[in-house]
Amino acid sequence: MRDAGQKDLLYRHFRAQGWFAMVEVPITERRGGGEREKLVTDIDVLALRPTQDLGWDVVIGDCKTKKGESPANRALWVRALMDHMRATRGYLLLRREKQQPIERDHKMFAEGHGVTLLEEDEFAAFDRALLYPAGSSRTPFETAATLRSFYEDVGGRFPRLAPLLRSLTHTAWMEPDPFALMRRLVGVVGGIHAEVDPTHHLHVGIILEASAVFGVALAAGVGRIFHQFLGENDRSTLEDGLRAVVWGGRERYEGMKSLRAFMLKSQGGSGPDLRAALGDAEEDFGLPNWGTFMQLVRSGMEAPRLMFRIPHMLRVIAMEEAQVLPRLPRPWNPMVLKLAVLTAEYVSVAAKLPKDMTSRLVAALSDRAAEATRRGVPARDASQGDVGQVSLPLDEPTGR
Amino acid sequence: MGNKKITGQDLAVRAHDIVVCMERTRASEYEALSTLGNAVRLALHLRGAPIIEYGLLKEVGVHILSLGMGEVRPALELLAEAEMVRLNTEGKTIKTILPNVPYFDDLYGKLGDLTQAGGSITEMEQLTIVLAQRLATSPVARDHAFALGAEKKLVERTLEIAHDGGFLITHRARGKDIIMSPTYFPENPRDFAELVAAKGSSVVGRVLDLLRKAQGFPLAVIEMTKEIGGTKLNDVELAVLRALATGGFTPPPAIQTTHAGTNFFVFGPRPGAAKLPPYKRQIYERAMALVASVRQGQLLPAQFKIRSPWAILNKLKQQGFIRSNSEAWEQYRQVATMGIARLQPIGSDRHRLVLVDTPENQEALDMAISLVNDGGVHASVEDDAVVAFRQGHAYVESILGRKKLVNQPIVPMSAEAKHEIDTMLLTVLP
Numbered sequence: 001m002r003d004a005g006q007k008d009l010l011y012r013h014f015r016a017q018g019w020f021a022m023v024e025v026p027i028t029e030r031r032g033g034g035e036r037e038k039l040v041t042d043i044d045v046l047a048l049r050p051t052q053d054l055g056w057d058v059v060i061g062d063c064k065t066k067k068g069e070s071p072a073n074r075a076l077w078v079r080a081l082m083d084h085m086r087a088t089r090g091y092l093l094l095r096r097e098k099q100q101p102i103e104r105d106h107k108m109f110a111e112g113h114g115v116t117l118l119e120e121d122e123f124a125a126f127d128r129a130l131l132y133p134a135g136s137s138r139t140p141f142e143t144a145a146t147l148r149s150f151y152e153d154v155g156g157r158f159p160r161l162a163p164l165l166r167s168l169t170h171t172a173w174m175e176p177d178p179f180a181l182m183r184r185l186v187g188v189v190g191g192i193h194a195e196v197d198p199t200h201h202l203h204v205g206i207i208l209e210a211s212a213v214f215g216v217a218l219a220a221g222v223g224r225i226f227h228q229f230l231g232e233n234d235r236s237t238l239e240d241g242l243r244a245v246v247w248g249g250r251e252r253y254e255g256m257k258s259l260r261a262f263m264l265k266s267q268g269g270s271g272p273d274l275r276a277a278l279g280d281a282e283e284d285f286g287l288p289n290w291g292t293f294m295q296l297v298r299s300g301m302e303a304p305r306l307m308f309r310i311p312h313m314l315r316v317i318a319m320e321e322a323q324v325l326p327r328l329p330r331p332w333n334p335m336v337l338k339l340a341v342l343t344a345e346y347v348s349v350a351a352k353l354p355k356d357m358t359s360r361l362v363a364a365l366s367d368r369a370a371e372a373t374r375r376g377v378p379a380r381d382a383s384q385g386d387v388g389q390v391s392l393p394l395d396e397p398t399g400r
Numbered sequence: 401m402g403n404k405k406i407t408g409q410d411l412a413v414r415a416h417d418i419v420v421c422m423e424r425t426r427a428s429e430y431e432a433l434s435t436l437g438n439a440v441r442l443a444l445h446l447r448g449a450p451i452i453e454y455g456l457l458k459e460v461g462v463h464i465l466s467l468g469m470g471e472v473r474p475a476l477e478l479l480a481e482a483e484m485v486r487l488n489t490e491g492k493t494i495k496t497i498l499p500n501v502p503y504f505d506d507l508y509g510k511l512g513d514l515t516q517a518g519g520s521i522t523e524m525e526q527l528t529i530v531l532a533q534r535l536a537t538s539p540v541a542r543d544h545a546f547a548l549g550a551e552k553k554l555v556e557r558t559l560e561i562a563h564d565g566g567f568l569i570t571h572r573a574r575g576k577d578i579i580m581s582p583t584y585f586p587e588n589p590r591d592f593a594e595l596v597a598a599k600g601s602s603v604v605g606r607v608l609d610l611l612r613k614a615q616g617f618p619l620a621v622i623e624m625t626k627e628i629g630g631t632k633l634n635d636v637e638l639a640v641l642r643a644l645a646t647g648g649f650t651p652p653p654a655i656q657t658t659h660a661g662t663n664f665f666v667f668g669p670r671p672g673a674a675k676l677p678p679y680k681r682q683i684y685e686r687a688m689a690l691v692a693s694v695r696q697g698q699l700l701p702a703q704f705k706i707r708s709p710w711a712i713l714n715k716l717k718q719q720g721f722i723r724s725n726s727e728a729w730e731q732y733r734q735v736a737t738m739g740i741a742r743l744q745p746i747g748s749d750r751h752r753l754v755l756v757d758t759p760e761n762q763e764a765l766d767m768a769i770s771l772v773n774d775g776g777v778h779a780s781v782e783d784d785a786v787v788a789f790r791q792g793h794a795y796v797e798s799i800l801g802r803k804k805l806v807n808q809p810i811v812p813m814s815a816e817a818k819h820e821i822d823t824m825l826l827t828v829l830p
Binding site for chain 2: 233235238295298299302333334335337338341342362367369373
C-alpha cells in the first residue's frame with residue numbers, strides 16, 4: 001500500500017472538518033447477475049459531509065502515487081466514481097516529480113468536473129488554509145492507520161464477526177436510504193449476537209463502531225423526519241409518518257405489512273393465536289423495539305444538527321475502548337453524549353446483544369459524561385452549531 | 401375516603417398541581433405527595449435535556465423550580481425508578497443525570513402508579529388528593545370536604561394546609577363557605593361560588609365537565625336539544641348553563657348569520673393549569689372567537705357542514721388560510737373584525753380566510769386548537785428551567801443574579817403536633 005500515507009492525509013483532513021469517513025471502501029458488482037460479488041474497484045477515502053439541511057453529502061478522496069499518471073485522465077475516473085456514488089465533490093491527490101507539476105489546464109478541467117486536483121507537496125498548504133491556521137496534522141483523534149489496524153485486529157482474531165465487518169466497511173456505505181441501512185445494520189449486528197463477548201475490549205469497540213455507522217443513518221433519518229414533523233408530540237401522528245418513511249413510502253409499508261401477515265398465516269397459525277400474533281406484528285412493524293426507536297428519533301428531533309456529530313463521537317470512543325487510541329480527556333458536548341448513549345443502547349438492545357454489553361456501552365459513555373462535567377466543560381462548546389462549515393473538529397480538542 | 405377512582409395518573413396530576421401552587425411553602429405532612437409532584441415537575445423540564453451535572457440540576461431545581469433543598473434527590477430517585485432518568489453515581493454521590501423522559505408514554509400514570517405501589521402515601525395525602533381531584537371538577541361547599549369519610553381533625557388540618565399552600569381558596573356566598581381551586585377556576589371565583597351555593601356543586605360540576613369537552617357549543621342548540629355532545633341535560637342543569645352564559649362570567653362570543661340569527665357560544669373553564677395573565681385576556685378572547693366560528697360551521701351551517709373543527713383550525717395554522725367557501729363571510733366576520741384573519745374575496749360570493757400572522761394570533765390559534773381538542777393533561781413549564789438545563793452553569797448564575805435567595809415558608813404546625821413537642825420538651829429532655 002504505497003498510497004497509505006496519502007490516504008492518511010485525506011482521512012485526517014476530512015475528519016478534522018467533521019466529516020465521517022472510511023478508507024478503502026470496495027465497489028463490487030454481481031457477476032452476470034449471479035450471487036457472487038466481484039470486486040470492481042475501491043474508493044481510497046469515502047467521506048460523508050453534513051449538509052446545512054440535515055443530510056449527508058458524499059465526498060470521494062482518491063490517491064495516486066504513480067508519478068506518470070495523467071491528472072486529467074484520473075480526474076475523469078474520479079468523476080465517474082462520483083456519479084456512481086452520487087458524490088458532490090472529489091479530491092484527487094497525486095504524487096508528482098518536481099520538474100513535472102500538474103498543468104494548470106488539467107486543474108481547470110478537473111475543477112469543471114467537481115474534482116480538486118492536488119499535488120502531494122501542496123496538500124499541507126491546502127489543509128492549513130481550510131483548517132486555519134494549523135491544519136489537521138496534530139488533531140488527537142483516530143487516523144486512517146488506527147482505523148485500519150482496528151479492523152484488521154478484529155477481523156484477524158474474530159473471523160465469526162466477518163459479516164459485521166463487511167457491513168461496516170463495505171455494504172453500509174453503498175446504501176443510500178438511511179432507514180434501509182438502519183434496518184439492515186440492526187439485522188447484521190443481531191446476526192452475530194451469539195458471538196459477542198461484552199468482556200472483550202475489541203468487541204466493545206466494534207459494537208460502538210457499528211453504533212457510529214448506525215448513527216450516520218439515524219442522523220439522516222432524523223433530519224428527514226424533522227423536516228416533516230418538527231417537534232411532534234402526538235405518538236400516533238409521528239408513528240404513522242415514521243413507519244411509512246422507514247419502509248420507503250406508505251404503499252410499500254402497506255405491502256410489507258400484508259406480506260408479513262401472509263407469512264405469519266402461512267406458517268400454520270389460526271384462531272386467536274394468529275390474531276394475537278398479527279396484532280403483535282402490527283404493533284412491532286417498524287424496527288425492533290419500536291417504542292425505544294420512536295423515543296430515540298424524537299429525542300434526536302430536539303437537536304437534529306447535533307445528531308450529525310454522534311458518529312464521530314462514537315467512533316473515537318470505540319477506538320479508545322478497543323485500546324487502539326489512548327483515552328484522553330475531551331470536551332464532550334453533553335447533548336451529543338446523551339444522544340450517543342441512546343443510540344448505542346438502542347443498537348445493542350434491538351440486536352438482542354447480551355445485557356452486559358448494553359450496560360458496558362452505557363457505562364463507557366456515562367463515565368465520559370461524568371469526567372466531562374467534573375472538568376466543568378460548558379454545555380455549549382466552540383464547535384456547536386456550525387456543522388458543515390466548521391474549522392474545528394467536532395467534540396474533540398484541536399490539540400493546538 | 402371515596403378515593404377508589406383515584407388512578408396513578410390522577411394522583412400524579414394532582415400532586416403536581418399542588419406542588420406548583422404551593423411554590424416554596426412546605427407542610428411537614430406531605431412527603432410522598434411532594435416527592436411525586438416534584439418528580440413530575442422535574443420530568444416535564446428534563447424532557448429533551450442533555451446530560452446534566454447533579455449540582456446544576458440541583459441549582460435549577462431549587463432556584464427556578466422552587467423545590468426544597470432536600471427534595472431534589474428523592475424526586476430524581478423516583479424518576480430513576482421509573483426509568484425516566486439514568487443516574488451516574490460514585491458511591492452514594494450522584495455525578496450526572498442522563499434524562500430520557502418519554503415523549504409518548506404516560507409520564508403521569510407511570511410515576512403515579514409507582515408511588516401508589518410504594519404504599520407510602522399517608523391518609524392526609526390521600527385526602528388532599530381526593531379533595532384536589534374533586535376541586536378540579538367544580539367548586540364545592542366546604543362541608544363537602546367533611547363528607548369524604550376522613551376524621552374531622554384531619555380534614556380541618558388538610559383544609560388549613562391547602563389554604564396556606566395556595567391550592568384552595570374560600571368564598572362566602574348565600575351563607576355558605578364555598579371552596580375552590582385557583583388552578584382550575586382562576587377567573588370569576590365569586591360568580592362560581594354564587595352558582596355553586598345556589599345550584600349545588602354536583603350540578604355545576606357536571607355542566608362544567610360537559611362544557612370542557614364541548615367548548616364553544618351554541619347555547620341555542622343546547623337549549624333546543626337539551627344536550628351537550630350527546631349527553632342529556634335536565635332543567636336545573638340548563639339553568640346552570642344559562643347562568644354561565646349570562647352571569648358575571650366571560651361574555652360568550654356571538655355570531656349573527658342570515659340563516660341562523662344571532663347565536664351565543666358557551667365556554668367552560670379554560671384548559672390549562674395557570675391563571676391567565678391580564679395581558680393575555682385579549683388573546684383568549686380571540687381564541688374563543690375562532691372556536692365560535694368553527695362551531696358555527698359545525699353545528700349551524702347554512703349548507704356546508706364542517707366535519708372537524710380541529711382539522712379546520714389546524715389547516716389555518718399550517719397553511720395560513722382556509723379555502724374559500726360561500727359561508728365564510730358570515731361565519732368568520734367576527735374573526736376578521738378582531739384582526740385575527742382577513743377575508744379575501746374569491747369570485748362573487750366566496751371568501752378565503754387568511755391568517756394575519758402575528759405572534760398573538762398564532763398563540764390565539766394554538767389556544768383555539770387546544771379548546772376544541774381538550775381532554776389531555778395541560779402542564780406548564782418554566783422556560784428559564786428548560787433553557788438552564790440546556791445551557792449550563794453560566795445561564796443559571798445569570799438567572800440567580802436576578803432572583804432573591806431562596807426563602808422557604810413553612811406551614812405552621814398543627815396544635816396537636818405543637819402540644820406533643822411541648823410535652824416532649826417538658827418531660828423527656830433534661
